[in-house]
Amino acid sequence: MPRSHAALWRDPALPHVESRRACHSRACYKAHSHPTFSIGVVDAGHSHFTGAGNGQQRLTPGTLVLVPARRVHACNPEPGQAWSYQMLHVDADWLAQLHLESGLEGAGPGEPARICQVPEVYRLFCELNSLLFSNASHGEKDAALIAFLGDLDCVRLAPLAPAPALGASELSGLIAHIEDQDPAQLSLAVLARQAGLGRYQLIRAFRAATGFTPHAYLLNARINRGRQLLGEGQALAEVAYKLGFADQSHFQRVFKTHVGVTPGQYRDLHSR
Numbered sequence: 001m002p003r004s005h006a007a008l009w010r011d012p013a014l015p016h017v018e019s020r021r022a023c024h025s026r027a028c029y030k031a032h033s034h035p036t037f038s039i040g041v042v043d044a045g046h047s048h049f050t051g052a053g054n055g056q057q058r059l060t061p062g063t064l065v066l067v068p069a070r071r072v073h074a075c076n077p078e079p080g081q082a083w084s085y086q087m088l089h090v091d092a093d094w095l096a097q098l099h100l101e102s103g104l105e106g107a108g109p110g111e112p113a114r115i116c117q118v119p120e121v122y123r124l125f126c127e128l129n130s131l132l133f134s135n136a137s138h139g140e141k142d143a144a145l146i147a148f149l150g151d152l153d154c155v156r157l158a159p160l161a162p163a164p165a166l167g168a169s170e171l172s173g174l175i176a177h178i179e180d181q182d183p184a185q186l187s188l189a190v191l192a193r194q195a196g197l198g199r200y201q202l203i204r205a206f207r208a209a210t211g212f213t214p215h216a217y218l219l220n221a222r223i224n225r226g227r228q229l230l231g232e233g234q235a236l237a238e239v240a241y242k243l244g245f246a247d248q249s250h251f252q253r254v255f256k257t258h259v260g261v262t263p264g265q266y267r268d269l270h271s272r
Helices: 092-102 119-132 138-152 168-179 188-195 199-210 214-231 236-242 248-259 263-271
Strands: 005-010 017-025 036-044 047-050 056-059 064-067 074-077 083-091 114-116
Touching: 017 036, 017 119, 036 092, 036 119, 064 119, 083 092, 083 119, 092 138, 092 199, 119 138, 138 188, 138 199, 138 214, 168 188, 168 199, 168 214, 188 199, 188 214, 199 214, 214 236, 214 248, 214 263, 236 248, 236 263, 248 263
Parallel strands: none
Antiparallel strands: 005 017, 017 083, 036 064, 036 083, 047 056, 047 074, 064 114
16 A cells, blocks of 8 residues: 655745645545645546535546635545645735736635646646745746746636737846856846846746746756857866756756766766
C-alpha cells in the first residue's frame, strides 16, 4: 500500500503565499474557511467538495477548486479511499492589490468557490507548485505566481484583453536591464515601474514581445551563456557561480530542462 506523506512550503521572503502537498491521504476535514484565497487541486483519487453553491460535488483528478477568502467549504476523499492533492494559499490583501494594479476582477470574500476542469490550467498549476517547492530564486517564484494568478483571472477564466504593447526602445531598455541583473536580484516591481505598468501587465507585455516572462528570459540568457562557458571547458561549479545560480544542482536541473542534457554531458560532447 502506498505510504501517506505530506509536505508544506513557505518562505519568509514570500509571506503572501504558502503551499501544501499531500499524497495518499485519508485525512478528513470539517467545514471550514481560510482568510486567504485558496486553490485546491486533486491529483489522484476522488473527493467530495462542498462550497461551490451547488451542494456536494464529486471531484476527479485534474480538477481545481478556487476558493475565495472566508468561503466555508470542505473537501474529503471518498469513504474508505485515499487521495492526493495540492493546496495553495494566497494572502487576500496581496491578491487584491495585484488585481487593482492589473485591472483584473477578483472574487469577493465569502463568494462561492469555482470549479475548474481545464487540463491546461491544471498543468500550469502543477508547474507553479513544483517551482515553489524548488530552490529557484524568490523573484522567479513570485513572478511565476503573479503570472499564473493573472492568467487564471481568479474568477472568470475568460479570455483577457490584448496585452499592452512595448515600443522598441522600451523593450530594448527592459532587456538591457534584465541582462545586467543577478538572477536572485531581478525585481519585477522595478521593471514594472520602469515600463509604467502593473506587474502582471508587464509580464503579459514582455511575454507577447519575446515569448518569455522577464525571469524566463533571464534564465534563457544565462543558459545560453552557460553553453558558451561549458564549450570552453570551464568547470561546472565555476559556471554555475558565474551565472548566479544558488548551487550546482540547481544549475544542472535548469540547464537540462533547456538543453536536454546535463551540463557535464554537454561539456563532454564539446570536448571530443
